[in-house]
Amino acid sequence: MPDNLATPVVLLYVHPLLGQGLAQHVHLATGLDVVAISAADAAAVSHALELHPRVVIFERSPGLDESTLRCLVADAMLIDVSDAVAPAGSLIPTQGQPPQPEVIVALVDRAYATC
Numbered sequence: 151m152p153d154n155l156a157t158p159v160v161l162l163y164v165h166p167l168l169g170q171g172l173a174q175h176v177h178l179a180t181g182l183d184v185v186a187i188s189a190a191d192a193a194a195v196s197h198a199l200e201l202h203p204r205v206v207i208f209e210r211s212p213g214l215d216e217s218t219l220r221c222l223v224a225d226a227m228l229i230d231v232s233d234a235v236a237p238a239g240s241l242i243p244t245q246g247q248p249p250q251p252e253v254i255v256a257l258v259d260r261a262y263a264t265c
Contacts (some may be wrong), residue, residue, distance in 0.1 A: 162208040164210075165209065179255040200224075204227065207258075
């Protein structure tokens with residue numbers, strides 16, 4: 151898999167430890183650049199989404215949910231890593247548990263395998 155694709159993976163986090171750790175894990179496992187942004191920084195979120203990422207990994211927060219992201223990056227794979235049950239239509243079915251890092255990496259790989 152190429153390590154310098156023009157479209158990065160964007161990770162929008164609420165909890166910095168989760169965001170930074172998951173960004174590093176996905177990068178090390180896939181070789182893809184991962185742009186990790188605090189969901190509270192609206193300007194940075196907007197700028198990151200203007201990069202037209204193929205994958206957006208996110209934690210739900212006020213003003214940031216699947217439907218909002220779908221409007222902003224319609225073609226991106228959305229991966230909800232929130233600690234509650236993922237909403238209908240999410241790519242990660244959960245039973246009240248966030249997806250395991252290996253599942254997230256597999257989905258990111260799948261999104262880029264179709265390039």
